Amino acid sequence: MVEVGVKIVLSLTQIAVVMGVVLLTVMFLTLAERKVLGWMQDRMGPMEVGPYGILQPVADGLKLFFKEDIVPAGANKFLFSMAPLLALVPALIGFAVIPFGPDLTVEVFGVQFKPFVISDINVGILYILAFTSIGAYGIILGGWASNSKYSLLGGLRSAAQVISYELNVGLAIVGVLLLAGSLSLVKITEAQTGWFWNWFIFAPPFPQIFAFVVYFISAVAETNRLPFDLPEAESELVAGFFTEYSGMRFAFFFLAEYANMILVSCIAAALFLGGWNAPAPFLQFHGSLAHLLWLSATIWFAVKVYFFLFLFFWLRATLPRLRYDQLMRFGWKVMLPIALGNILITAIAAYLFPRG
Amino acid sequence: MELFFFYYLAGVIILTALLVVALRNPIYSALSLLIMFFHVAGLYVTLHAEFLAAVQVIVYAGAILVLYLFVVMLLNVKREDRYHPQFPIGAFLGLVIITEVLLLAFRRSESGTPPMPPAGSVAEAVGNTETIGDVLYTTYLFPFEVASLILLVAMIGAIVLAKRDLFEA
Numbered sequence: 066m067v068e069v070g071v072k073i074v075l076s077l078t079q080i081a082v083v084m085g086v087v088l089l090t091v092m093f094l095t096l097a098e099r100k101v102l103g104w105m106q107d108r109m110g111p112m113e114v115g116p117y118g119i120l121q122p123v124a125d126g127l128k129l130f131f132k133e134d135i136v137p138a139g140a141n142k143f144l145f146s147m148a149p150l151l152a153l154v155p156a157l158i159g160f161a162v163i164p165f166g167p168d169l170t171v172e173v174f175g176v177q178f179k180p181f182v183i184s185d186i187n188v189g190i191l192y193i194l195a196f197t198s199i200g201a202y203g204i205i206l207g208g209w210a211s212n213s214k215y216s217l218l219g220g221l222r223s224a225a226q227v228i229s230y231e232l233n234v235g236l237a238i239v240g241v242l243l244l245a246g247s248l249s250l251v252k253i254t255e256a257q258t259g260w261f262w263n264w265f266i267f268a269p270p271f272p273q274i275f276a277f278v279v280y281f282i283s284a285v286a287e288t289n290r291l292p293f294d295l296p297e298a299e300s301e302l303v304a305g306f307f308t309e310y311s312g313m314r315f316a317f318f319f320l321a322e323y324a325n326m327i328l329v330s331c332i333a334a335a336l337f338l339g340g341w342n343a344p345a346p347f348l349q350f351h352g353s354l355a356h357l358l359w360l361s362a363t364i365w366f367a368v369k370v371y372f373f374l375f376l377f378f379w380l381r382a383t384l385p386r387l388r389y390d391q392l393m394r395f396g397w398k399v400m401l402p403i404a405l406g407n408i409l410i411t412a413i414a415a416y417l418f419p420r421g
Numbered sequence: 422m423e424l425f426f427f428y429y430l431a432g433v434i435i436l437t438a439l440l441v442v443a444l445r446n447p448i449y450s451a452l453s454l455l456i457m458f459f460h461v462a463g464l465y466v467t468l469h470a471e472f473l474a475a476v477q478v479i480v481y482a483g484a485i486l487v488l489y490l491f492v493v494m495l496l497n498v499k500r501e502d503r504y505h506p507q508f509p510i511g512a513f514l515g516l517v518i519i520t521e522v523l524l525l526a527f528r529r530s531e532s533g534t535p536p537m538p539p540a541g542s543v544a545e546a547v548g549n550t551e552t553i554g555d556v557l558y559t560t561y562l563f564p565f566e567v568a569s570l571i572l573l574v575a576m577i578g579a580i581v582l583a584k585r586d587l588f589e590a
Contacts, residue, residue, distance in 0.1 A: 144448070188550060191475035195462075198483025202455065205487065209448065209494055217494065224491045228484055235479070248472075248550055 071174045079183050083160050091323040092122040098378050105382040132312040137212055144210035149317035152203025155196040156324035162189035163331045164251045166341050166363040182251055189250040194235055201227040208306035219305025222295050229396040230286040236404035237280035240273050240411040241265045241336045244420060254340030261344035266337040270418035276407045277337045279400050284329035290377055292384040293392060330373035334366060341366040426467050433460045447493045451486060458482040472550045
């Protein structure tokens with residue numbers, strides 16, 4: 066009985082820490098995005114709140130919190146309030162299987178405890194795919210329940226887009242799964258230890274660089290970010306599926322979008338760039354400092370994740386939005402064949418030259 | 422504890438399955454179908470078939486049901502004139518299935534409990550994903566290939582329907 070209690074307390078603390086870090090990262094990202102965009106467009110970004118504008122996220126949060134919560138006339142009230150939750154919960158729940166650091170096991174009051182992964186389930190990557198596919202419901206239902214033409218169009222666009230690009234995400238990672246021989250993110254990360262050429266993006270027998278490019282482009286499309294933000298294209302659809310949302314419900318959609326960005330960045334880092342592994346073994350704490358391995362490992366993981374997050378902003382500042390038919394044609398006629406070809410070649414290579 | 426989860430999942434599955442056909446609003450029907458898919462996935466988890474559970478959610482909840490919702494929203498079906506002409510056929514099919522269920526239930530109670538396969542002993546040793554792959558490419562290879570052929574036929578059918586003008590010229 067005591068063991069169960071200790072387990073629950075440990076798990077809850079772990080979940081609270083991960084959620085706290087994720088939400089803090091979201092806060093930071095809202096500022097970072099505006100600053101990075103500003104610098105890329107040769108302006109300063111937000112400068113008013115706090116020194117150098119660093120308190121802007123706090124002001125934004127307070128503003129959203131105190132805003133009036135409007136439900137439009139003729140909206141389906143139940144679905145209108147459910148939709149933001151349906152978008153946010155799947156985005157946050159995926160972090161449960163992400164390995165943030167080495168696969169250590171600590172014993173706390175006689176309970177085996179893994180501090181750097183909430184739950185190492187054997188179908189980890191499928192679990193994430195399953196829940197991100199649920200996130201589409203929040204967008205579709207939010208668009209439908211708002212009783213607004215712009216919202217409905219945004220919701221429908223998003224439905225088509227998410228289905229198309231989810232397929233590419235799923236197929237792009239199959240190559241990695243073939244090489245790693247496992248669906249658990251912990252095991253996949255462990256298969257990439259050593260030098261950086263063991264990372265699956267470079268790894269023999271067949272580097273997954275094509276899969277990586279397909280994965281990242283599809284992930285940008287799946288998170289509805291520019292240049293694929295057609296569900297919320299402000300110049301044609303006002304704000305797409307969340308046109309009618311205000312206050313905290315709007316904030317939930319917003320949080321979901323950024324949490325999804327962090328999640329796909331974590332997956333990209335763990336699958337293709339070796340997760341918490343350093344590019345070279347001597348760049349981790351080792352030898353007499355081996356007990357500090359977790360510190361350098363989590364820092365490496367964070368560096369990789371932030372690299373991807375920066376890439377999101379970079380793309381946004383660089384590329385114009387695609388037209389809808391271009392988006393669909395690109396997904397089905399360019400990305401899908403590349404992903405399928407990559408699976409074929411990787412399978413043959415993995416059969417002819419088995420790893421280790 | 423396991424029995425409690427089974428009854429909870431089974432109860433919700435039956436309830437939401439009924440709601441799918443009973444509710445008037447097609448969007449609500451689709452949503453209760455979503456809840457049902459999740460509970461079926463939960464049932465797979467209690468049977469230690471995590472791979473099936475994840476695939477169930479990805480394929481049914483993540484892809485097929487989104488397409489349903491898509492169609493329902495685009496068509497914007499009127500609420501009244503949907504199910505009524507199908508009622509006799511539906512009732513007939515329901516009757517056949519109920520008879521089947523009852524027959525099976527009585528058969529089972531007569532012959533006693535069937536011999537259970539050694540639960541989880543294989544699956545837990547190597548992981549259930551590997552087990553499914555192994556079984557799919559050895560024992561059930563033929564049905565597996567037939568299923569992929571059927572899917573291919575469906576794909577060709579879809580192309581023919583969409584590109585009808587190509588074949589008429």
